[in-house]
Amino acid sequence: xxxxxxxxxxxxxxxxxxxxxxxxxxxxxxxxxxxxxxxxxxxxxxxxxxxxxxxxxxxxxxxxxxxxxxxxxxxxxxxxxxxxxxxxxxxxxxxxxxxxxxxxxxxxxxxxxxxxxxxxxxxxxxxxxxxxxxxxxxx
Amino acid sequence: xxxxxxxxxxxxxxxxxxxxxxxxxxxxxxxxxxxxxxxxxxxxxxxxxxxxxxxxxxxxxxxxxxxxxxxxxxxxxxxxxxxxxxxxxxxxxxxxxxxxxxxxxxxxxxxxxxxxxxxxxxxxxxxxxxxxxxxxxxxxxxxxxxxxxxxxxxxxxxxxxxxxxxxxxxxxxxxxxxxxxxxxxxxxxxxxxxxxxxxxxxxxxxx
Amino acid sequence: xxxxxxxxxxxxxxxxxxxxxxxxxxxxxxxxxxxxxxxxxxxxxxxxxxxxxxxxxxxxxxxxxxxxxxxxxxxxxxxxxxxxxxxxxxxxxxxxxxxxxxxxxxxxxxxxxxxxxxxxxxxxxxxxxxxxxx
Amino acid sequence: xxxxxxxxxxxxxxxxxxxxxxxxxxxxxxxxxxxxxxxxxxxxxxxxxxxxxxxxxxxxxxxxxxxxxxxxxxxxxxxxxxxxxxxxxxxxxxxxxxxxxxxxxxxxxxxxxxxxxxxxxxxxxxxxxxxxxxxxxxxxxxxxxxxxxxxxxxxxxxxxxxxxxxxxxxxxxxxxxxxxxxxxxxxx
Numbered sequence: 143x144x145x146x147x148x149x150x151x152x153x154x155x156x157x158x159x160x161x162x163x164x165x166x167x168x169x170x171x172x173x174x175x176x177x178x179x180x181x182x183x184x185x186x187x188x189x190x191x192x193x194x195x196x197x198x199x200x201x202x203x204x205x206x207x208x209x210x211x212x213x214x215x216x217x218x219x220x221x222x223x224x225x226x227x228x229x230x231x232x233x234x235x236x237x238x239x240x241x242x243x244x245x246x247x248x249x250x251x252x253x254x255x256x257x258x259x260x261x262x263x264x265x266x267x268x269x270x271x272x273x274x275x276x277x278x279x280x281x
Numbered sequence: 282x283x284x285x286x287x288x289x290x291x292x293x294x295x296x297x298x299x300x301x302x303x304x305x306x307x308x309x310x311x312x313x314x315x316x317x318x319x320x321x322x323x324x325x326x327x328x329x330x331x332x333x334x335x336x337x338x339x340x341x342x343x344x345x346x347x348x349x350x351x352x353x354x355x356x357x358x359x360x361x362x363x364x365x366x367x368x369x370x371x372x373x374x375x376x377x378x379x380x381x382x383x384x385x386x387x388x389x390x391x392x393x394x395x396x397x398x399x400x401x402x403x404x405x406x407x408x409x410x411x412x413x414x415x416x417x418x419x420x421x422x423x424x425x426x427x428x429x430x431x432x433x434x435x436x437x438x439x440x441x442x443x444x445x446x447x448x449x450x451x452x453x454x455x456x457x458x459x460x461x462x463x464x465x466x467x468x469x470x471x472x473x474x475x476x477x478x479x480x481x482x483x484x485x486x487x488x
Numbered sequence: 489x490x491x492x493x494x495x496x497x498x499x500x501x502x503x504x505x506x507x508x509x510x511x512x513x514x515x516x517x518x519x520x521x522x523x524x525x526x527x528x529x530x531x532x533x534x535x536x537x538x539x540x541x542x543x544x545x546x547x548x549x550x551x552x553x554x555x556x557x558x559x560x561x562x563x564x565x566x567x568x569x570x571x572x573x574x575x576x577x578x579x580x581x582x583x584x585x586x587x588x589x590x591x592x593x594x595x596x597x598x599x600x601x602x603x604x605x606x607x608x609x610x611x612x613x614x615x616x617x618x619x620x621x622x
Numbered sequence: 623x624x625x626x627x628x629x630x631x632x633x634x635x636x637x638x639x640x641x642x643x644x645x646x647x648x649x650x651x652x653x654x655x656x657x658x659x660x661x662x663x664x665x666x667x668x669x670x671x672x673x674x675x676x677x678x679x680x681x682x683x684x685x686x687x688x689x690x691x692x693x694x695x696x697x698x699x700x701x702x703x704x705x706x707x708x709x710x711x712x713x714x715x716x717x718x719x720x721x722x723x724x725x726x727x728x729x730x731x732x733x734x735x736x737x738x739x740x741x742x743x744x745x746x747x748x749x750x751x752x753x754x755x756x757x758x759x760x761x762x763x764x765x766x767x768x769x770x771x772x773x774x775x776x777x778x779x780x781x782x783x784x785x786x787x788x789x790x791x792x793x794x795x796x797x798x799x800x801x802x803x804x805x806x807x808x809x810x
Contacts, residue, residue, distance in 0.1 A: 223772060246685070246688075247689045250686045251686075252420050255686075257327040257331050258427075267422035298608050300745055301606050304594075312643075313742070314648075317641070317715050321715060322650070325651060326650070329650070329654055331678070353596070357743075359562060360561055360590055364561075364586075368541075371541070371559060390643055391642075391643075392643070416640070417646075446561060480537070594743035595743055596649070596651075596744055597656065
């Protein structure tokens with residue numbers, strides 16, 4: 143499997159979902175995961191702020207879309223409502239925006255339409271877990 | 282009463298009559314408006330659950346609230362569904378009523394028949410209607426600490442209203458009984474009142 | 489002599505939801521009419537388990553009166569006191585009144601078994617009486 | 623532009639959303655309103671509560687819209703109004719209210735609901751009309767919640783409704799403030 147893990151970060155930079163899908167990735171402690179989320183959120187905001195064209199055109203830069211290392215690649219998809227869907231994959235994965243967009247669909251179905259989901263809290267839904275796992279496995 | 286005030290009340294009255302006439306004249310034999318999105322229903326239903334949850338203390342109370350909301354839906358859906366049948370008729374027998382719910386009502390509300398209708402093996406006054414995947418509950422994930430909660434209580438309210446309309450009152454409850462790949466498989470359990478079962482026996486004997 | 493009719497819609501708790509008289513009004517009869525219609529409810533209760541049609545035809549007689557009944561699927565009873573016996577037109581009247589009741593029920597604000605007081609409802613029932621009965 | 627949104631809305635409605643019987647939805651909404659009236663006994667509080675429930679729906683529903691379309695950020699309120707009508711209302715209720723009565727500063731407009739499903743069987747009792755009930759007030763909350771999530775603070779209210787005896791049903795939307803959507807660095 144080439145998608146190693148998934149993070150979802152809310153508008154305020156809080157980590158609301160975090161799952162590993164392969165054994166072959168360094169395990170982050172929950173504290174490290176929170177720091178990663180907060181840091182990524184900050185750099186992302188900074189990146190869209192320093193983007194040279196965006197301000198002049200009145201539009202907004204998309205911020206960071208990918209980060210590469212020798213061993214893996216981080217993909218990020220930010221929605222217009224400020225939620226970030228992040229996946230860690232093998233470096234060979236060039237394009238992941240389709241999968242991330244489908245994650246967004248699952249989130250809007252199985253997290254947001256679940257009466258027991260609180261917008262400020264982490265996503266706790268077995269259905270969401272299952273559907274997301276199926277999506278990751280089929281990608 | 283001042284003339285102006287009387288006139289404004291009269292005006293209100295005329296407007297109300299116009300609206301009432303429009304409603305009494307509209308054609309309900311066919312469904313005028315076919316569908317809305319399931320997402321719209323799911324979001325509304327999610328709010329209904331959250332709203333109710335904030336006003337009750339326990340899971341049982343929450344279920345009765347949902348059932349109460351469903352009850353008012355059932356009253357209307359039933360009389361309307363019957364009106365649209367080829368021959369408008371009444372159901373007063375337990376089994377016929379259950380079959381009507383299982384087929385006509387389910388098809389009307391959920392676009393499919395219920396998955397099964399069974400009599401309990403333990404007591405003859407108990408019946409079960411099962412829906413393996415209730416579409417309107419599709420996005421709901423009940424948290425572990427509330428595992429006895431059944432969001433299908435809304436549906437059991439619909440069913441309770443209908444059996445009452447058919448003069449077969451019963452205690453109707455809803456239970457989540459998950460099966461493989463069907464986490465929200467819902468069983469609607471009906472326990473009919475004693476008088477109903479007594480009348481059934483009499484009618485059976487008198488045949 | 490022109491015909492007289494007494495019509496009542498009776499709720500599931502036996503309370504009248506709506507009443508009307510058509511034709512020549514004989515005010516002295518009003519309470520008697522109510523009494524006759526009410527007394528016939530027991531007969532409706534017996535008859536309704538014997539068939540599954542809504543229209544139960546004539547269920548009772550009292551002097552020159554016939555009492556016809558129609559039961560909606562949710563057990564709201566429509567009762568008509570009449571002298572003549574034109575079954576087809578009575579059935580037509582009942583069916584159309586049932587439809588008016590149904591549309592009243594569909595309003596989320598209508599509480600089952602509450603009296604139906606809307607002017608519009610009364611006007612429509614009176615029109616149906618002229619169409620089918622008078 | 624309106625045409626483009628119309629076809630996006632229709633495409634989503636046709637191919638990308640599951641459907642449910644409209645009457646089930648309508649009766650369920652009616653039952654909820656009746657429940658609120660039982661619980662609050664005061665029509666102004668009911669209006670408020672409906673608006674609040676709608677807001678909670680709106681802040682979630684916006685992601686439903688965005689995850690099913692590839693909408694670009696709207697340039698101005700005129701574009702936003704078109705999206706609300708042709709995509710938002712279409713993909714949930716299968717209606718598209720007309721947009722009209724723009725204010726001179728283009729910050730305020732009306733949505734005219736010719737065919738509001740929530741109203742289908744509804745006749746308000748006189749005391750509810752006098753008490754000031756806006757039967758479909760949930761819709762105002764939905765619009766307000768959805769727009770807030772994309773940085774637009776709006777005031778939304780019913781000004782006319784056919785169930786109150788008015789000629790048409792009209793929702794007035796006014797843009798109050800635009801939020802800068804990027805959270806400042808280091809804010810957490």
